[in-house]
Amino acid sequence: MNYLYDHYIKNKEQQKWFEVIDALAVKFAERADTYDQEGRFPFENVDELKNAGYLSLTIPKEFGGEGLSLYEFVLLQERIAAGDAATALSLGWHLGCFLELAEERTWNEDMLRTLCEKVVQDQALINRAATEPATGSPTRGGMPQTKAVKEGDHWVINGTKTFTSMAPALDYAIVSAQVGDTGKKGNFLIPMHAKGVTVEETWDTVAMRGTRSDDLVLKDVKVNESALVEEDRGKSELPKAWLLHIPACYIGVAVAARNEAVHFAKTYRPNSLPGPIGEVPEVQRKIGEMELELFKARELMYSVAARWVNEPGARMEMGPSLMAVKHVATNAASKVVDLAMRIVGARSLAMSSPLQRHYRDVRAGLHNPPMDDIVISSLANRALE
Ligand SMILES: Cc1cc2nc3c(=O)[nH]c(=O)nc-3n(C[C@H](O)[C@H](O)[C@H](O)COP(=O)(O)OP(=O)(O)OC[C@H]3O[C@@H](n4cnc5c(N)ncnc54)[C@H](O)[C@@H]3O)c2cc1C
Structure with a gap:
């Protein structure tokens, strides 16, 4: 049981996939610092995801894929990112690409089928x-x-x-x-x-x-x-819902930072205190603030993803809402990582601490699309129309 995820797992298929990805993400977390420090592509992680059939997740069933929706995509991506953010962002581009192609169907069908087969049969990366x-x-x-x-x-x-x-x-x-x-x-x-x-x-x-x-x-x-x-195709394109893998990725980074800080708060016992620092009201306040930021960002992301899946008729109008998720999530993630580092203190700056990696990684979210100013102006335009 993990209250962070259980609430968002809605059926047996999601549970099955979540268990597979959860086990892999634990291994990814162990390797994350090495790949980061060496600046290498995580081939080992991607091979394990290939073996699990993850590259076919969003490919339509008619082309041999799993045919899973935006909701499952986001759920699994968030979990991978809490293990290794670079692996999650990378796979997010690949899977998002196929989710968009599956939903929009703008490609010549033979071309789409051929490319899908290359993924399903040969594990091609796109x-x-x-x-x-x-x-x-x-x-x-x-x-x-x-x-x-x-x-x-x-x-x-x-x-x-x-x-x-x-x-x-x-x-x-x-x-x-x-x-x-x-x-x-x-x-x-x-x-x-x-x-x-x-x-x-x-x-x-x-x-x-x-x-x-x-x-x-x-x-x-x-x-x-x-x-x-x-x-x-001009302006008739569907909003790019598949880009929700970006907020999912940075929420995953925030969850990893939060886990690290909570563990530290429960176990660090300086001799100036009778117990661990988790008993100090100020530390508890910071933990509560992290929970609040994560709650807001995750509830928003999963409810918008569920709406996209369950109300196809509303999709054309959902652009500003999808963008708002990205703005809220990436900024909340930055705040959570900041709070986590304040809880842990100077040890969070050690090169051996995963928090310094989360601190660097979470910044990239600000420069993945859509950027904050575009989100704000799109919300303003909707209000003014
Ligand atoms: C980790 C990571 C992975 C990525 N992976 C991919 C990938 O696989 N494929 C891919 O195609 N791209 C990828 N990107 C690129 C990403 O989508 C952006 O294109 C890239 O980050 C550049 O964005 P930018 O805002 O910094 O650049 P710019 O658009 O050059 O903007 C720089 C700054 O100039 C200002 N600015 C520029 N133009 C305007 C304007 N018209 N109006 C107002 N202000 C403006 C803004 O202040 C902005 O912050 C990736 C980026 C990152 C960080």
């Missing part, structure tokens, strides 16, 4: 490479400098993408680019083994080091006509 130095975050609407030019029945693609999570482990990247002279954006499915695709190891950050969000360089990459899998 991510979107949408960020570039000149555009910054793609959510701000900049035009990619990566260009796709039509030559006969092929596309030839040139450009550089930054922040490509899982770069050393990917099998395919869905790359945004200008489509010929149309002045429009499109997304191209590029096999990582295609001639002209290279990874430049530029990922040297303090946060989420294990994601290996390196640069993806495309030099005269030649792909079939059918590689153009998505064309700009």
